[in-house]
Structures are given as structure tokens and as C-alpha cells.
Amino acid sequence: MTTQTKKSIFNRPEKPYVHPYFGGLVLGIILFLAFFLTGNGLGSSGATSRIDAALVDAVSPSHVDNNPYLLKMAGGDKNPFDDWIIPVFFGALLGGFSSGFFNGRLKFMTTKGPNISNRTRWLMSFLGGVIFLYGARMARGCTSGQALSGGATLAAGSWAVMLAIFAGAYAVAYFVRKLWN
Amino acid sequence: MNFPLPSLVAVSAANPWTYVLFAAIGFAFGYTLEMSGFGDSRKLAAQFYFTEMTVLKVMFTAIVVAMVLLFGAAGLGILDFSLVWVNPTYLASGILGGLIMGVGFIVGGFCPTTSLASASTGKIDGMFFMFGGFVGAFLFGETEQYFTNWYNNAGYYGRLTLDQVFGIPVGAVVVLVVLMALFMFWGGEQLERIFGKKDLSKEPKLRPMGAAVLVVAALAVFVIGSPSLESKYNKVKFTRTIDEKPVVFSADSMLEQRYVFITPAEAFKAKYTQSMNPVYLDVRSEADYNLYHIEDAVNVPLDRLEEIIPILLTEPPANTVFIVMSNDETAAVQAWKVLVASSIQNAYILEGGVNNWIVFFGKDDKTLQVQPNPNAGDDQIKYIFPVALGSKYESCSPNPQEYETLTFEAKIKLQLKRDKSGGGCG
Numbered sequence: 001m002t003t004q005t006k007k008s009i010f011n012r013p014e015k016p017y018v019h020p021y022f023g024g025l026v027l028g029i030i031l032f033l034a035f036f037l038t039g040n041g042l043g044s045s046g047a048t049s050r051i052d053a054a055l056v057d058a059v060s061p062s063h064v065d066n067n068p069y070l071l072k073m074a075g076g077d078k079n080p081f082d083d084w085i086i087p088v089f090f091g092a093l094l095g096g097f098s099s100g101f102f103n104g105r106l107k108f109m110t111t112k113g114p115n116i117s118n119r120t121r122w123l124m125s126f127l128g129g130v131i132f133l134y135g136a137r138m139a140r141g142c143t144s145g146q147a148l149s150g151g152a153t154l155a156a157g158s159w160a161v162m163l164a165i166f167a168g169a170y171a172v173a174y175f176v177r178k179l180w181n
Numbered sequence: 182m183n184f185p186l187p188s189l190v191a192v193s194a195a196n197p198w199t200y201v202l203f204a205a206i207g208f209a210f211g212y213t214l215e216m217s218g219f220g221d222s223r224k225l226a227a228q229f230y231f232t233e234m235t236v237l238k239v240m241f242t243a244i245v246v247a248m249v250l251l252f253g254a255a256g257l258g259i260l261d262f263s264l265v266w267v268n269p270t271y272l273a274s275g276i277l278g279g280l281i282m283g284v285g286f287i288v289g290g291f292c293p294t295t296s297l298a299s300a301s302t303g304k305i306d307g308m309f310f311m312f313g314g315f316v317g318a319f320l321f322g323e324t325e326q327y328f329t330n331w332y333n334n335a336g337y338y339g340r341l342t343l344d345q346v347f348g349i350p351v352g353a354v355v356v357l358v359v360l361m362a363l364f365m366f367w368g369g370e371q372l373e374r375i376f377g378k379k380d381l382s383k384e385p386k387l388r389p390m391g392a393a394v395l396v397v398a399a400l401a402v403f404v405i406g407s408p409s410l411e412s413k414y415n416k417v418k419f420t421r422t423i424d425e426k427p428v429v430f431s432a433d434s435m436l437e438q439r440y441v442f443i444t445p446a447e448a449f450k451a452k453y454t455q456s457m458n459p460v461y462l463d464v465r466s467e468a469d470y471n472l473y474h475i476e477d478a479v480n481v482p483l484d485r486l487e488e489i490i491p492i493l494l495t496e497p498p499a500n501t502v503f504i505v506m507s508n509d510e511t512a513a514v515q516a517w518k519v520l521v522a523s524s525i526q527n528a529y530i531l532e533g534g535v536n537n538w539i540v541f542f543g544k545d546d547k548t549l550q551v552q553p554n555p556n557a558g559d560d561q562i563k564y565i566f567p568v569a570l571g572s573k574y575e576s577c578s579p580n581p582q583e584y585e586t587l588t589f590e591a592k593i594k595l596q597l598k599r600d601k602s603g604g605g606c607g
Contacts, residue, residue: 009303017216017217017218017224018216018217019385020217020218020234020235020238020239020242021238021239021242021366021385021388021391023213023216023217023218023239023242024217024238024239024240024241024242024243024246025242025243025246025391026213027210027213027214027217027239027242027243027246028242028243028244028245028246028247028250029246029247029250030206030209030210030213031243031246031247032246032247032250032251032254033206034206035185035247035251035260035265035266036184036185036250036251036254036260037184037185037186037189037202038185038186038189038202038203038206039185039189039264039265039266040266041266042206042207042210042294043294044293044294044297045293045314045318048293048314048315048318049318049321049322051315052315052318052319052322053322056319056322067322067323067326068325068326068329069321069322069325069326069329070322084199084203085203086200086203087200087201087203087204087207088203088204088206088207088210089207089297090204090207091203091204091205091206091207091208091209091210091211092207092208092210092211092214092294092297092298093211093297093300093301094204094207094208094211094301095207095208095209095210095211095212095213095214095215095298096211096212096214096215096220096297096298096299096300096301096302097211097301097302098208098211098212099211099212099213099215099216099298099302100215100220100298100301100302100303103215103216105215105220105302106302106303107302107303108303108304108305109303109304109305110304110305110306111220111221111222111223111290111299111304111306111307112222112223112290112306113223113226118305121306122305122306122309123309124288124289124290125222125289125290125291125306125307125309125310125313126289126309126310126312126313126316127288127289127313128285128286128287128288128289128290128291128310128313129285129289129291129296129309129310129311129312129313129314129315129316129317130285130313130314130316130317130320131281131282131284131285131288131289131313131317132281132282132285132286132289132291132292132293132310132313132314132317133285133293133313133314133315133316133317133318133321134281134285134317134318134320134321135277135278135279135280135281135282135283135284135285135317136278136282136293136317136318137278137317137318137321137322137325138274138277138278138281138321138332139271139274139275139276139277139278139279139281139282140268140269140271140274140275140278141268142282142292142293142294143240143282143286143292143293143294143295144210144292144293144294145268146268146275146279147240147244148240148243148244148247149266149268150267150268151244151248152243152244152247152248152251153248153251153265153266153267153268153342154248154252154267154342154343154344154351154354154355154358155267155268155269155270155340155341155342155343156270156338156341156342156343156345156346157268157269157270157271157272157275157338157341158268158270158275159343160270160272160275160276160279161275161276161278161279161282162279163279164275164276164277164278164279164280164282164283165279165280165282165283165286166283167279167280167283168279168280168281168282168283168284168286168287169228169229169283169284169286169287170229170283171280171283172283172284172287172288173229173230173287176287176288177230179226179288179290180223180226180227180230180290181230
């Protein structure tokens with residue numbers, strides 16, 4: 001892996017990742033605190049739609065008014081950014097950046113399987129993003145908003161979504177194994 | 182102190198500092214995902230080839246830790262679980278959307294939040310995923326109108342939790358989920374050993390201890406159980422402005438002061454008030470309801486009221502006002518106590534019940550030919566109806582023009598909770 005040897009931005013030494021159970025414990029406490037203090041869990045895919053809605057609203061407000069899905073977020077004088085998920089989204093970007101900075105993992109690189117080119121990986125990444133967010137909006141939440149937050153509150157529908165995510169990924173994994181192995 | 186904090190349940194421009202708090206939560210979220218290795222797509226994809234089960238371990242540890250703490254706090258009565266957002270169940274769109282997400286996961290190597298952790302640390306594939314996400318969410322917004330009926334109705338069950346599905350106490354579900362997660366961790370480690378050639382002897386020795394702590398905590402949640410409706414009722418507080426000062430009342434003193442009893446005139450006018458959306462809950466027997474009821478009233482006999490609480494918590498818009506009624510007031514007061522104990526806001530009682538409504542609106546109603554029933558006891562209907570016409574009498578839906586001017590002392594103080602239409606991840 002040639003990219004591994006590249007120095008990180010700011011030249012900080014790269015530290016190893018934390019143990020998964022420890023990471024999970026910290027994440028669980030954050031999730032609990034979010035629910036405990038605010039009544040809301042964690043999420044991010046809702047912010048993607050809201051940012052989209054704001055962009056559409058800026059370019060063509062009349063299109064928002066003719067689209068019932070966008071209308072709920074940006075119709076009339078509604079501000080699509082007036083929702084808790086927006087600061088969570090930007091906070092998560094900053095948090096990821098900070099962890100990368102302190103642990104020496106800030107570097108421009110592409111994480112991919114050994115047998116594909118960077119271009120293929122980028123294309124697949126983009127496609128995966130399109131597919132994932134389409135599904136996330138359909139299911140009203142992604143791995144954070146449904147699987148993690150809904151899972152912890154024992155929401156029946158969220159457990160169904162969680163199982164479906166794993167089922168979908170395992171069902172297709174064999175056919176795209178060249179991407180990763 | 183009661184959690185969640187009312188001032189924090191919604192981000193709004195009126196309280197700019199709520200943005201700071203939610204940004205801090207997001208920061209911790211992104212930081213944890215990155216330090217767990219979720220900025221690297223290979224670590225995420227490895228989950229689906231059994232070589233590394235980090236996704237499963239992090240995710241399920243987080244779920245069980247948060248779950249044990251949440252239901253523990255709810256059981257101890259410091260957290261009001263009915264104010265906690267529980268994703269409503271839409272089985273059909275949830276399962277199809279989940280399957281689509283799974284495909285996106287293995288093709289793209291990320292999920293939305295992990296792509297943030299990845300993109301923000303300079304991973305180019307993470308950035309491509311993030312931009313793809315904007316396109317995908319946009320496409321959904323553009324195509325939702327073609328299947329909006331299916332999307333909003335198929336397999337809809339509202340606020341439904343696993344304990345309700347299985348009909349067992351929530352503490353028992355907590356114990357079972359913890360045991361299931363521990364079994365999956367054990368299984369996951371075996372898979373890592375077989376497919377990932379991982380040496381398990383190098384894993385930390387603290388793991389069995391952590392597992393034991395989790396099991397003990399889950400058992401404690403089971404033993405504590407859920408707080409009774411009565412204990413929740415005793416904790417409910419109301420605020421009313423008396424002489425321009427806010428005064429806090431208990432639920433019982435609200436009843437004593439009759440602050441929650443509204444006259445037939447006010448109950449009727451609520452229907453024509455733009456700012457509120459009244460729901461008339463008729464808690465009498467079906468037989469009484471069939472004899473005479475207010476138009477649009479929903480019949481939920483008192484003994485079945487608790488069954489529909491989950492629907493009342495999620496379904497109606499934020500400005501809903503619940504007006505409960507019985508023939509007089511006895512059953513309606515009982516129903517009001519159940520609603521209030523279940524954290525349902527804006528619940529009021531029709532003063533004098535349906536009997537009083539008939540006295541007020543029925544006196545000019547030519548279609549209503551009834552005899553007084555001298556033998557009627559408390560909370561029984563005071564009239565003898567020759568036929569059961571339900572809401573077909575004129576006085577069941579008084580003419581808004583005829584009653585345009587009604588004077589009454591307005592008791593309804595609309596409390597706006599967060600609008601749940603966009604809640605959760607939506």
C-alpha cells in the first residue's frame with residue numbers, strides 16, 4: 001500500500017485506531033447523552049436532504065412549492081436549516097477532522113481494495129453514495145438515525161431497517177468482491 | 182430534574198445556543214467514528230467478507246450501552262421516555278430502503294456519517310461518497326411523488342417498540358438484546374479468527390469483565406422495570422400565568438382549580454381556531470356514543486385508552502388539542518389523568534360532559550326530541566333517546582354562523598411541542 005507511507009498533513013505521527021469495543025462504549029455514551037438531554041438521537045442523512053432542499057430553494061423556490069417532499073422542509077418561509085440534524089452534520093465533519101488531526105491521520109489518499117484503480121474506486125464511491133442516500137431517505141434514516149438511534153430505543157421499524165441493511169450488503173458482497181479483495 | 186430538558190428538544194433560531202449543543206454532540210459523534218477506524222472504507226467493507234467485524238462490534242456495543250442507560254434512566258424516573266424520539270415504524274419503505282442502503286454500503290464502502298469522518302480527514306473516496314449522497318437524496322426528493330402513498334402508508338405502525346411487538350416487559354427485551362449482542366460478539370471474533378486469520382489471544386483480557394458488567398446492568402434494568410402511570414402522573418407539572426407571574430401547578434391542583442375544564446362553547450370554537458387542531462376523544466361506551474355524540478368525536482372507551490397512547494404520541498400535528506368527554510365528568514377526568522401521565526400535551530376536559538353540551542347547544546335543536554331521564558346517575562346520559570342517530574342531530578355540529586359570537590373564559594393554553602414530521606433522521 002503505497003499511500004500508507006505518505007506523510008500526514010502537519011507531520012503528526014499516525015496513531016492506531018482505538019479498540020472497537022472501546023469505540024462502541026464511547027459512542028453508546030454519546031448516543032445516550034444525546035437522547036437524555038435533548039430527546040433526539042444521532043443522525044446525518046436527514047441533513048443531506050435538508051442541504052439539498054436549501055440548494056433547490058435558492059435556485060428555484062417555485063420547484064420546492066410544487067414538490068411535497070421538499071415542501072415539508074423548505075416550503076414558504078420554512079428554513080430547511082432550522083433542525084437539530086444540521087449542527088450535528090457539521091459538528092460530525094469537524095469532529096472527524098479533529099480526530100484525524102490529533103491522531104495523525106489527515107492525508108489526501110484513497111482507501112480501496114488492492115485490485116482496483118483510484119478512478120474505479122471514486123466512481124464506485126460516488127455510485128454507492130447515490131444508492132445509499134436514496135435508500136436512506138426512503139427508510140427515513142440511515143445507519144445512524146435508524147440502526148443506531150432507533151436500535152437503542154428499541155423501535156421495531158428501526159430493527160427491521162438494520163436487518164435489511166445487513167441483508168442487502170451481505171447479499172451483494174459476493175458479486176462486488178473484486179472491489180475489496 | 183426531568184429529562185430530556187424541555188428547552189433542548191428543538192433547535193430553533195430563538196435559542197441559538199441549542200445549535201452549539203447539537204454541534205457538540207455531532208463533534209463527539211464524528212470524533213468517535215474516526216477514532217474507531219470508520220474513515221477507512223476497507224475497515225467497513227471487511228465486515229461483509231467476515232475478515233474484520235469492527236462495524237458489528239462498534240455498532241452493537243453502542244446500541245446496547247445506550248439502550249441499557251436509556252431504559253435504566255427511564256425506569257428510575259429521571260428520563261421521560263415518552264418524550265424520547267422513537268422512530269415510527271414504516272415496515273415496507275423501511276425494509277426496501279434498508280436493502281438499497283445495504284447495496285450502497287458494499288458498493289460505496291461507507292454509510293453517510295462514516296463518509297463525513299472519511300471526507301473530513303482527506304480521503305478522496307469519502308468525498309466522492311458524500312457528493313454522491315447529495316445526488317441520491319436529491320433524486321429521492323424528485324421521485325417520492327410517484328410512490329408517495331406507498332411511502333407514507335405501507336406497513337405503518339406508528340410508535341412501536343419491540344416490547345409491544347413481543348408482549349413482554351421492556352426490561353426483558355433489554356436483557357435479551359444484550360445477550361444477543363454478546364453472542365454476536367463471540368461469533369464475530371470466531372469469524373475473524375477463521376476468515377481474517379486473527380490471533381484472538383492478543384485481544385484485551387477485560388472483555389469478559391465488560392460483558393459481565395453489561396449483563397448485570399441489563400438485569401438491573403429488568404428488576405427496576407418501568408415507572409407506573411401513577412408515579413408519572415404525580416411528577417407532571419403545569420405552568421399558568423397568575424397575576425402576570427408564572428405559577429407551577431401539579432396535575433391534581435389543575436383539576437381542583439378547574440384550569441383544564443373547558444366549556445362547550447370553547448370546545449366548539451376550537452374547531453374554528455386556525456392555531457389549533459382539536460381532537461375530540463369520547464371515552465364513553467359505544468352504546469352511549471351511538472345515541473348521541475359530537476361530530477368528529479372519536480370513540481375510545483376509557484378501558485381501551487392506553488392502547489392508543491402510542492398513536493397519540495406520534496401521529497397528530499404539534500398543535501393538536503385533545504378534548505376528552507364523558508356523559509358528566511368522572512370518566513373524562515380518569516381519561517385526562519391517563520393522557521397527562523403519558524406526557525400528552527394540550528389535554529382538556531369538556532366541562533359537564535356531553536350532558537352539558539346538550540343543555541348548551543341542544544336547547545334550540547328542533548331535530549333533538551328527547552325526554553329527560555330522571556333516573557340517570559353520575560356520568561350517565563341524562564336523556565332518553567328514542568333512536569340512536571349518533572351525530573346526525575343539528576346540535577352535534579352547531580352552525581358556525583349561528584354561533585359566531587360566543588363568550589367564554591378561554592382556558593386552552595396551547596403548548597407547542599417540536600414538530601415531529603421532520604424528526605429523527607428525516
